[in-house]
Amino acid sequence: MAAENRVKKLKPLKMLKLTRMLLYLVYFFSKVPRLATVLLFVLRPLYVPLRENFLNRKLRYGLLTVGAGLLSPDVFKAYGYGAKAVIENINDVIRSVKKGKPVIWVEWILNPEMLEAFDVTSFNSALLNVFGNVYGAAGPWSLIEEAESYGVPVEYCSAMKLDMGAYVLGQIPKPAMTIAGSHPCDTNVSITQSFEYLLEVPSFIFDVPYWRDEYSYEYFEKQVWKQIEFLEKHLDRKIDWEKLTDMLNRLNKFNYYLSEICEMNRAIPCPGTHINLLFAWVVREINVRSPYALKMAEAMHKAIHSNYIKGKGVVKKEKIRILLWFPPIAFFTYLFKWMEEEYGAVVVADFIGNVSTVDIDTSSKESMIRDFAKTQMHLAMGRQCHGPVEFITDEMEAAIEAYNVDCMIFTGHQGCKHGWAAVKIIQDICRERKLPTLYLSIDIMDQRHLDEAGVRNSVTEFFRSHGWI
Secondary structure (H helix, E strand, O other): OHHHHHHHHOOOOOHHHHHHHHHHHHHHHOOHHHHHHHHHHHHHHHOOOOOOOOOOOHHHHHHHHHOOOOOOOHHHHHHHHHHHHHHHHHHHHHHHHOOOEEEEEOOOOOOOOOOOOOEEEOOOOOOHHHHHHHHOOOHHHHHHHHHHHHHOOOOOOHHHHHHHHHEEEEEOOOOOEEEEEOOHHHHHHHHHHHHHHOOOEEEEEEEOOOOOHHHHHHHHHHHHHHHHHHHHOOOOOOOOOHHHHHHHHHHHHHHHHHHHHHOOOOOOOOOOHHHHHHHHHHHHHHOOHHHHHHHHHHHHHHHHHHHHHOOOOOOOOOOOEEEEEEOHHHHHHHHHHHHHHHHHHEEHHHHHHHOOOOOOOOOOOOHHHHHHHHHHHHOOOOHHHHOHHHHHHHHHHHHHHHHHHHEEEEEEEEOHHHHHHHHHHHHHHHHOOOEEEEEEEEEOOOOOOOHHHHHHHHHHHHHHHHOOO
Protein backbone atom coordinates (compact mmCIF):
# COMPACT_ATOMS: atom_id res chain seq x y z
CA MET A 1 0.00 0.00 0.00
CA ALA A 2 3.04 2.28 0.15
CA ALA A 3 2.66 2.95 -3.57
CA GLU A 4 -0.96 3.95 -3.05
CA ASN A 5 -0.01 6.35 -0.26
CA ARG A 6 2.60 7.97 -2.49
CA VAL A 7 0.00 8.63 -5.16
CA LYS A 8 -2.46 10.05 -2.63
CA LYS A 9 0.12 12.64 -1.63
CA LEU A 10 0.52 13.91 -5.18
CA LYS A 11 -0.24 17.53 -5.88
CA PRO A 12 -3.12 18.24 -8.30
CA LEU A 13 -2.33 17.24 -11.91
CA LYS A 14 1.11 15.93 -10.85
CA MET A 15 0.90 12.80 -13.00
CA LEU A 16 -0.27 14.87 -15.95
CA LYS A 17 2.69 17.20 -15.54
CA LEU A 18 5.13 14.29 -15.24
CA THR A 19 3.69 12.87 -18.46
CA ARG A 20 4.29 16.22 -20.13
CA MET A 21 7.89 16.34 -18.92
CA LEU A 22 8.70 12.91 -20.34
CA LEU A 23 6.98 13.73 -23.62
CA TYR A 24 9.11 16.86 -23.83
CA LEU A 25 12.17 14.59 -23.61
CA VAL A 26 10.87 12.50 -26.51
CA TYR A 27 10.15 15.62 -28.54
CA PHE A 28 13.57 17.12 -27.76
CA PHE A 29 15.48 13.96 -28.72
CA SER A 30 13.38 13.52 -31.86
CA LYS A 31 15.18 16.60 -33.18
CA VAL A 32 18.32 14.43 -33.33
CA PRO A 33 16.75 11.03 -34.06
CA ARG A 34 19.93 9.20 -35.03
CA LEU A 35 21.72 10.27 -31.87
CA ALA A 36 18.62 9.47 -29.81
CA THR A 37 18.27 5.92 -31.14
CA VAL A 38 21.99 5.26 -30.55
CA LEU A 39 21.76 6.53 -26.96
CA LEU A 40 18.63 4.50 -26.27
CA PHE A 41 20.34 1.39 -27.65
CA VAL A 42 23.55 1.91 -25.67
CA LEU A 43 21.59 2.43 -22.45
CA ARG A 44 19.45 -0.70 -22.93
CA PRO A 45 21.21 -2.69 -20.15
CA LEU A 46 19.85 -0.17 -17.64
CA TYR A 47 16.19 -0.73 -18.43
CA VAL A 48 15.41 -3.48 -20.98
CA PRO A 49 16.35 -6.81 -19.34
CA LEU A 50 15.60 -5.57 -15.84
CA ARG A 51 12.43 -5.21 -13.89
CA GLU A 52 11.35 -1.78 -12.78
CA ASN A 53 13.50 -0.44 -9.93
CA PHE A 54 13.91 2.84 -8.06
CA LEU A 55 16.54 4.02 -10.57
CA ASN A 56 14.54 3.50 -13.77
CA ARG A 57 10.95 3.63 -12.45
CA LYS A 58 9.98 6.96 -14.04
CA LEU A 59 11.85 6.41 -17.30
CA ARG A 60 11.63 2.71 -18.12
CA TYR A 61 8.09 2.68 -19.49
CA GLY A 62 8.67 5.67 -21.74
CA LEU A 63 11.99 4.38 -23.07
CA LEU A 64 10.47 0.99 -23.87
CA THR A 65 7.44 2.57 -25.53
CA VAL A 66 9.62 4.54 -27.95
CA GLY A 67 11.36 1.34 -29.00
CA ALA A 68 14.37 1.11 -26.68
CA GLY A 69 16.69 2.07 -29.53
CA LEU A 70 15.09 -0.34 -32.03
CA LEU A 71 12.95 2.19 -33.91
CA SER A 72 14.46 3.60 -37.08
CA PRO A 73 15.46 7.28 -36.76
CA ASP A 74 12.77 8.41 -39.21
CA VAL A 75 10.06 6.64 -37.20
CA PHE A 76 11.45 8.05 -33.95
CA LYS A 77 11.16 11.50 -35.49
CA ALA A 78 7.49 10.79 -36.19
CA TYR A 79 7.00 9.85 -32.53
CA GLY A 80 8.38 13.27 -31.64
CA TYR A 81 5.59 14.93 -33.59
CA GLY A 82 3.04 12.75 -31.80
CA ALA A 83 4.56 13.64 -28.44
CA LYS A 84 4.29 17.32 -29.34
CA ALA A 85 0.58 16.93 -30.13
CA VAL A 86 -0.06 15.45 -26.69
CA ILE A 87 2.10 18.13 -25.02
CA GLU A 88 0.01 20.82 -26.69
CA ASN A 89 -3.16 19.31 -25.27
CA ILE A 90 -1.76 19.00 -21.75
CA ASN A 91 -0.54 22.60 -21.90
CA ASP A 92 -3.96 23.78 -23.08
CA VAL A 93 -5.64 21.90 -20.24
CA ILE A 94 -3.33 23.25 -17.53
CA ARG A 95 -3.61 26.77 -18.94
CA SER A 96 -7.40 26.55 -19.06
CA VAL A 97 -7.56 25.31 -15.46
CA LYS A 98 -5.40 28.21 -14.27
CA LYS A 99 -7.47 30.79 -16.16
CA GLY A 100 -10.81 29.28 -15.25
CA LYS A 101 -11.67 28.52 -18.88
CA PRO A 102 -13.85 25.52 -19.75
CA VAL A 103 -12.34 22.10 -20.36
CA ILE A 104 -14.59 19.51 -22.01
CA TRP A 105 -14.05 15.84 -21.43
CA VAL A 106 -14.34 13.73 -24.58
CA GLU A 107 -14.68 10.01 -23.95
CA TRP A 108 -11.90 7.77 -25.28
CA ILE A 109 -14.22 6.01 -27.75
CA LEU A 110 -14.88 9.33 -29.49
CA ASN A 111 -12.62 11.99 -31.01
CA PRO A 112 -12.41 15.72 -30.18
CA GLU A 113 -12.60 17.12 -33.74
CA MET A 114 -15.96 18.83 -33.21
CA LEU A 115 -14.56 20.96 -30.39
CA GLU A 116 -12.07 22.52 -32.80
CA ALA A 117 -15.06 24.29 -34.36
CA PHE A 118 -15.89 25.85 -30.98
CA ASP A 119 -12.34 26.87 -30.01
CA VAL A 120 -12.58 25.16 -26.64
CA THR A 121 -10.11 22.89 -24.85
CA SER A 122 -10.83 19.17 -25.05
CA PHE A 123 -9.46 16.51 -22.72
CA ASN A 124 -9.53 12.74 -22.91
CA SER A 125 -10.23 11.58 -19.36
CA ALA A 126 -8.48 8.28 -20.15
CA LEU A 127 -5.12 9.95 -20.86
CA LEU A 128 -3.53 8.50 -17.73
CA ASN A 129 -4.79 5.00 -18.58
CA VAL A 130 -1.65 4.68 -20.70
CA PHE A 131 0.56 7.54 -19.59
CA GLY A 132 -0.04 6.81 -15.91
CA ASN A 133 2.58 4.10 -16.38
CA VAL A 134 5.25 6.80 -16.53
CA TYR A 135 4.85 6.98 -12.77
CA GLY A 136 5.88 3.33 -12.60
CA ALA A 137 3.73 0.27 -12.10
CA ALA A 138 2.43 1.76 -8.86
CA GLY A 139 0.77 4.58 -10.79
CA PRO A 140 -2.01 2.62 -12.53
CA TRP A 141 -2.75 0.16 -9.77
CA SER A 142 -2.91 2.89 -7.14
CA LEU A 143 -5.49 4.76 -9.22
CA ILE A 144 -7.41 1.50 -9.61
CA GLU A 145 -7.37 0.89 -5.85
CA GLU A 146 -8.54 4.45 -5.22
CA ALA A 147 -11.49 3.94 -7.58
CA GLU A 148 -12.42 0.65 -5.89
CA SER A 149 -12.21 2.23 -2.44
CA TYR A 150 -14.48 4.98 -3.76
CA GLY A 151 -17.13 2.41 -4.65
CA VAL A 152 -16.38 1.31 -8.23
CA PRO A 153 -17.09 -2.45 -8.43
CA VAL A 154 -14.00 -4.65 -8.52
CA GLU A 155 -15.22 -6.55 -11.59
CA TYR A 156 -15.37 -3.41 -13.75
CA CYS A 157 -12.88 -2.76 -16.53
CA SER A 158 -9.71 -1.34 -15.02
CA ALA A 159 -9.47 1.26 -17.78
CA MET A 160 -12.62 2.91 -16.48
CA LYS A 161 -11.43 2.58 -12.88
CA LEU A 162 -8.33 4.55 -13.86
CA ASP A 163 -10.51 7.43 -15.06
CA MET A 164 -12.33 7.51 -11.74
CA GLY A 165 -9.21 7.10 -9.62
CA ALA A 166 -7.40 9.84 -11.53
CA TYR A 167 -10.29 12.24 -11.01
CA VAL A 168 -10.78 11.46 -7.32
CA LEU A 169 -7.05 12.00 -6.68
CA GLY A 170 -7.03 15.28 -8.59
CA GLN A 171 -4.76 14.04 -11.37
CA ILE A 172 -7.15 15.11 -14.13
CA PRO A 173 -9.19 18.33 -14.18
CA LYS A 174 -12.88 18.70 -13.48
CA PRO A 175 -14.67 19.41 -16.77
CA ALA A 176 -17.19 22.11 -17.59
CA MET A 177 -19.13 19.45 -19.49
CA THR A 178 -18.66 15.94 -20.87
CA ILE A 179 -19.15 14.17 -24.21
CA ALA A 180 -19.59 10.40 -24.02
CA GLY A 181 -21.28 7.46 -25.74
CA SER A 182 -23.48 4.47 -24.96
CA HIS A 183 -20.81 2.03 -26.15
CA PRO A 184 -18.74 -0.12 -26.26
CA CYS A 185 -19.38 -1.93 -22.98
CA ASP A 186 -21.41 -2.02 -19.77
CA THR A 187 -18.55 -0.73 -17.64
CA ASN A 188 -18.13 2.29 -19.87
CA VAL A 189 -21.84 3.11 -19.68
CA SER A 190 -21.92 2.62 -15.91
CA ILE A 191 -18.86 4.81 -15.27
CA THR A 192 -20.32 7.48 -17.56
CA GLN A 193 -23.46 7.50 -15.42
CA SER A 194 -21.37 7.66 -12.24
CA PHE A 195 -19.49 10.65 -13.56
CA GLU A 196 -22.77 12.37 -14.45
CA TYR A 197 -23.82 12.23 -10.78
CA LEU A 198 -20.36 12.98 -9.42
CA LEU A 199 -19.42 15.91 -11.67
CA GLU A 200 -22.83 17.61 -11.80
CA VAL A 201 -22.01 19.26 -15.13
CA PRO A 202 -23.90 19.19 -18.45
CA SER A 203 -23.26 15.99 -20.39
CA PHE A 204 -24.05 14.85 -23.90
CA ILE A 205 -24.34 11.10 -24.38
CA PHE A 206 -24.37 9.70 -27.91
CA ASP A 207 -27.02 7.03 -28.32
CA VAL A 208 -24.99 4.67 -30.49
CA PRO A 209 -27.10 2.37 -32.73
CA TYR A 210 -26.71 -1.40 -32.66
CA TRP A 211 -26.39 -1.96 -36.41
CA ARG A 212 -24.39 -0.46 -39.30
CA ASP A 213 -27.11 -0.12 -41.91
CA GLU A 214 -28.17 3.15 -43.53
CA TYR A 215 -30.87 3.75 -40.95
CA SER A 216 -28.27 3.42 -38.18
CA TYR A 217 -25.91 5.87 -39.86
CA GLU A 218 -28.77 8.35 -40.34
CA TYR A 219 -29.74 7.97 -36.70
CA PHE A 220 -26.20 8.64 -35.51
CA GLU A 221 -25.93 11.62 -37.87
CA LYS A 222 -28.91 13.14 -36.06
CA GLN A 223 -27.00 12.60 -32.82
CA VAL A 224 -24.11 14.70 -34.15
CA TRP A 225 -26.49 17.53 -35.04
CA LYS A 226 -27.85 17.33 -31.49
CA GLN A 227 -24.29 17.51 -30.17
CA ILE A 228 -23.78 20.76 -32.07
CA GLU A 229 -26.97 22.18 -30.54
CA PHE A 230 -25.78 21.08 -27.09
CA LEU A 231 -22.39 22.77 -27.49
CA GLU A 232 -23.88 25.97 -28.91
CA LYS A 233 -26.27 26.17 -25.96
CA HIS A 234 -23.80 25.50 -23.15
CA LEU A 235 -20.83 27.39 -24.63
CA ASP A 236 -23.05 30.27 -25.73
CA ARG A 237 -21.37 30.46 -29.12
CA LYS A 238 -22.07 29.26 -32.65
CA ILE A 239 -20.16 26.58 -34.47
CA ASP A 240 -17.41 27.85 -36.78
CA TRP A 241 -17.98 25.88 -39.98
CA GLU A 242 -14.71 27.07 -41.55
CA LYS A 243 -12.73 25.71 -38.63
CA LEU A 244 -14.62 22.42 -38.80
CA THR A 245 -13.96 22.16 -42.53
CA ASP A 246 -10.24 22.74 -42.00
CA MET A 247 -10.19 20.20 -39.16
CA LEU A 248 -11.96 17.50 -41.18
CA ASN A 249 -9.73 18.07 -44.21
CA ARG A 250 -6.75 17.42 -41.95
CA LEU A 251 -8.53 14.41 -40.48
CA ASN A 252 -9.01 12.98 -43.98
CA LYS A 253 -5.27 13.21 -44.58
CA PHE A 254 -4.53 11.73 -41.16
CA ASN A 255 -6.83 8.77 -41.81
CA TYR A 256 -5.45 8.32 -45.32
CA TYR A 257 -1.86 7.98 -44.12
CA LEU A 258 -2.77 5.49 -41.40
CA SER A 259 -5.03 3.46 -43.71
CA GLU A 260 -2.18 3.24 -46.21
CA ILE A 261 0.14 2.01 -43.46
CA CYS A 262 -2.39 -0.72 -42.64
CA GLU A 263 -2.44 -1.75 -46.29
CA MET A 264 1.35 -1.76 -46.59
CA ASN A 265 1.62 -3.95 -43.49
CA ARG A 266 -0.07 -6.72 -45.48
CA ALA A 267 3.16 -7.10 -47.45
CA ILE A 268 5.58 -9.95 -46.80
CA PRO A 269 7.84 -9.03 -45.10
CA CYS A 270 5.88 -6.49 -43.06
CA PRO A 271 7.50 -3.05 -43.52
CA GLY A 272 6.43 -1.48 -40.21
CA THR A 273 6.20 -2.26 -36.52
CA HIS A 274 2.61 -2.26 -35.34
CA ILE A 275 3.32 -0.18 -32.26
CA ASN A 276 3.39 2.74 -34.72
CA LEU A 277 -0.34 2.41 -35.37
CA LEU A 278 -1.13 2.06 -31.68
CA PHE A 279 0.93 5.14 -30.83
CA ALA A 280 -0.94 6.99 -33.58
CA TRP A 281 -4.26 5.79 -32.13
CA VAL A 282 -3.35 7.26 -28.73
CA VAL A 283 -2.39 10.58 -30.33
CA ARG A 284 -5.63 10.55 -32.33
CA GLU A 285 -7.70 10.02 -29.19
CA ILE A 286 -5.97 12.76 -27.22
CA ASN A 287 -5.29 15.51 -29.74
CA VAL A 288 -5.94 14.79 -33.40
CA ARG A 289 -6.82 18.50 -33.49
CA SER A 290 -3.11 19.39 -33.43
CA PRO A 291 -1.28 19.93 -36.75
CA TYR A 292 1.50 17.85 -35.19
CA ALA A 293 -0.78 14.80 -35.25
CA LEU A 294 -0.94 15.06 -39.04
CA LYS A 295 2.83 15.60 -39.20
CA MET A 296 3.26 12.40 -37.20
CA ALA A 297 1.02 10.37 -39.52
CA GLU A 298 2.74 11.74 -42.61
CA ALA A 299 6.22 10.99 -41.22
CA MET A 300 5.20 7.45 -40.24
CA HIS A 301 3.76 6.86 -43.70
CA LYS A 302 6.91 8.14 -45.38
CA ALA A 303 9.16 5.89 -43.29
CA ILE A 304 7.09 2.74 -43.82
CA HIS A 305 6.52 3.46 -47.50
CA SER A 306 10.30 3.65 -47.94
CA ASN A 307 10.61 0.12 -46.55
CA TYR A 308 7.63 -1.07 -48.57
CA ILE A 309 8.96 -0.01 -51.98
CA LYS A 310 12.32 -1.62 -51.15
CA GLY A 311 10.69 -4.86 -50.05
CA LYS A 312 12.34 -4.38 -46.67
CA GLY A 313 10.81 -5.75 -43.49
CA VAL A 314 10.84 -4.25 -40.02
CA VAL A 315 13.00 -7.23 -39.02
CA LYS A 316 15.83 -8.76 -41.04
CA LYS A 317 14.19 -12.18 -41.19
CA GLU A 318 10.44 -12.34 -40.62
CA LYS A 319 9.56 -15.72 -39.10
CA ILE A 320 6.11 -15.32 -37.56
CA ARG A 321 3.18 -13.08 -38.56
CA ILE A 322 0.78 -12.35 -35.70
CA LEU A 323 -2.75 -11.03 -35.39
CA LEU A 324 -3.18 -9.43 -31.95
CA TRP A 325 -6.87 -9.56 -31.10
CA PHE A 326 -8.58 -7.50 -28.44
CA PRO A 327 -7.03 -4.50 -26.68
CA PRO A 328 -3.22 -4.30 -26.56
CA ILE A 329 -1.39 -4.46 -23.24
CA ALA A 330 -1.05 -0.89 -22.01
CA PHE A 331 1.63 -1.63 -19.41
CA PHE A 332 3.76 -3.67 -21.85
CA THR A 333 3.96 -1.60 -25.03
CA TYR A 334 7.43 -3.03 -25.63
CA LEU A 335 5.83 -6.41 -26.45
CA PHE A 336 5.95 -5.59 -30.18
CA LYS A 337 9.64 -4.69 -30.41
CA TRP A 338 10.56 -7.50 -28.00
CA MET A 339 8.89 -10.16 -30.17
CA GLU A 340 10.46 -8.67 -33.30
CA GLU A 341 13.97 -8.60 -31.87
CA GLU A 342 13.83 -11.86 -29.96
CA TYR A 343 11.95 -14.11 -32.37
CA GLY A 344 11.45 -12.34 -35.70
CA ALA A 345 7.74 -12.29 -34.79
CA VAL A 346 5.83 -9.32 -36.19
CA VAL A 347 2.34 -8.16 -35.27
CA VAL A 348 0.86 -7.25 -38.66
CA ALA A 349 -2.66 -6.28 -37.55
CA ASP A 350 -4.61 -5.77 -34.36
CA PHE A 351 -7.93 -4.79 -32.79
CA ILE A 352 -7.15 -1.14 -32.05
CA GLY A 353 -4.45 0.14 -34.41
CA ASN A 354 -6.05 -0.90 -37.68
CA VAL A 355 -7.94 1.98 -39.29
CA SER A 356 -11.36 1.65 -40.91
CA THR A 357 -12.86 5.06 -41.65
CA VAL A 358 -14.62 6.87 -44.48
CA ASP A 359 -13.37 9.89 -46.40
CA ILE A 360 -15.32 12.93 -45.24
CA ASP A 361 -16.91 15.04 -47.97
CA THR A 362 -16.31 18.63 -46.83
CA SER A 363 -18.18 20.28 -49.72
CA SER A 364 -21.22 21.11 -47.57
CA LYS A 365 -22.33 21.21 -43.94
CA GLU A 366 -24.68 18.29 -44.49
CA SER A 367 -22.08 16.05 -46.12
CA MET A 368 -19.54 16.87 -43.42
CA ILE A 369 -21.83 15.87 -40.58
CA ARG A 370 -23.06 12.76 -42.44
CA ASP A 371 -19.56 11.43 -43.06
CA PHE A 372 -18.17 12.61 -39.73
CA ALA A 373 -20.88 10.57 -38.02
CA LYS A 374 -19.86 7.47 -39.99
CA THR A 375 -16.22 8.05 -39.13
CA GLN A 376 -17.06 8.21 -35.42
CA MET A 377 -18.90 4.89 -35.66
CA HIS A 378 -15.87 3.31 -37.32
CA LEU A 379 -13.33 4.18 -34.64
CA ALA A 380 -11.41 1.29 -33.12
CA MET A 381 -13.19 -0.85 -30.53
CA GLY A 382 -16.36 1.16 -31.02
CA ARG A 383 -16.88 -0.31 -34.49
CA GLN A 384 -16.35 -3.89 -33.29
CA CYS A 385 -18.21 -3.76 -29.99
CA HIS A 386 -21.39 -1.72 -30.40
CA GLY A 387 -23.42 -4.50 -32.01
CA PRO A 388 -23.58 -8.28 -32.57
CA VAL A 389 -20.61 -10.58 -32.07
CA GLU A 390 -20.22 -10.84 -35.85
CA PHE A 391 -18.76 -7.31 -35.83
CA ILE A 392 -15.88 -8.78 -33.80
CA THR A 393 -15.49 -12.11 -35.56
CA ASP A 394 -16.03 -10.90 -39.14
CA GLU A 395 -13.27 -8.32 -38.80
CA MET A 396 -11.05 -10.92 -37.16
CA GLU A 397 -11.53 -13.38 -40.02
CA ALA A 398 -10.97 -10.65 -42.60
CA ALA A 399 -7.66 -9.77 -40.92
CA ILE A 400 -6.60 -13.43 -40.81
CA GLU A 401 -7.13 -13.63 -44.57
CA ALA A 402 -5.79 -10.22 -45.58
CA TYR A 403 -2.61 -10.28 -43.51
CA ASN A 404 -1.62 -13.92 -44.06
CA VAL A 405 -1.06 -14.52 -40.35
CA ASP A 406 0.62 -17.57 -38.85
CA CYS A 407 -1.03 -17.27 -35.46
CA MET A 408 -3.16 -15.10 -33.21
CA ILE A 409 -2.70 -13.80 -29.68
CA PHE A 410 -5.98 -13.13 -27.89
CA THR A 411 -5.43 -10.56 -25.13
CA GLY A 412 -8.24 -11.58 -22.82
CA HIS A 413 -8.63 -8.41 -20.77
CA GLN A 414 -10.50 -9.15 -17.55
CA GLY A 415 -12.76 -6.14 -18.04
CA CYS A 416 -13.89 -7.05 -21.57
CA LYS A 417 -16.92 -9.13 -20.70
CA HIS A 418 -18.10 -9.05 -24.31
CA GLY A 419 -14.69 -10.40 -25.32
CA TRP A 420 -14.84 -13.36 -22.97
CA ALA A 421 -18.46 -13.95 -23.98
CA ALA A 422 -17.29 -14.26 -27.59
CA VAL A 423 -14.24 -16.39 -26.86
CA LYS A 424 -15.93 -19.77 -27.56
CA ILE A 425 -16.96 -18.54 -31.02
CA ILE A 426 -13.45 -17.18 -31.57
CA GLN A 427 -11.97 -20.52 -30.48
CA ASP A 428 -14.23 -22.41 -32.89
CA ILE A 429 -13.22 -20.14 -35.79
CA CYS A 430 -9.51 -20.51 -35.05
CA ARG A 431 -9.83 -24.26 -34.59
CA GLU A 432 -11.68 -24.62 -37.89
CA ARG A 433 -8.99 -22.58 -39.62
CA LYS A 434 -6.26 -24.54 -37.78
CA LEU A 435 -4.83 -21.22 -36.65
CA PRO A 436 -2.57 -21.54 -33.59
CA THR A 437 -3.87 -19.15 -30.93
CA LEU A 438 -2.54 -18.05 -27.56
CA TYR A 439 -5.31 -17.07 -25.13
CA LEU A 440 -3.95 -14.74 -22.46
CA SER A 441 -5.90 -14.04 -19.29
CA ILE A 442 -4.71 -10.57 -18.40
CA ASP A 443 -5.56 -7.12 -17.13
CA ILE A 444 -4.12 -4.83 -19.77
CA MET A 445 -3.90 -1.93 -17.30
CA ASP A 446 -2.85 -3.69 -14.10
CA GLN A 447 0.12 -6.03 -14.19
CA ARG A 448 -0.65 -7.54 -10.81
CA HIS A 449 -2.89 -9.98 -12.71
CA LEU A 450 -0.20 -11.10 -15.18
CA ASP A 451 2.98 -9.05 -15.30
CA GLU A 452 5.47 -8.32 -18.06
CA ALA A 453 7.57 -11.39 -17.23
CA GLY A 454 4.46 -13.57 -17.29
CA VAL A 455 3.49 -12.28 -20.73
CA ARG A 456 7.01 -12.91 -22.06
CA ASN A 457 6.99 -16.46 -20.68
CA SER A 458 3.55 -17.23 -22.12
CA VAL A 459 4.49 -15.95 -25.57
CA THR A 460 7.83 -17.78 -25.54
CA GLU A 461 6.23 -21.09 -24.58
CA PHE A 462 3.54 -20.61 -27.23
CA PHE A 463 6.15 -20.07 -29.95
CA ARG A 464 8.23 -22.98 -28.69
CA SER A 465 5.27 -25.36 -28.55
CA HIS A 466 4.66 -24.77 -32.27
CA GLY A 467 8.30 -25.27 -33.23
CA TRP A 468 8.91 -21.68 -34.32
CA ILE A 469 11.85 -21.14 -31.98
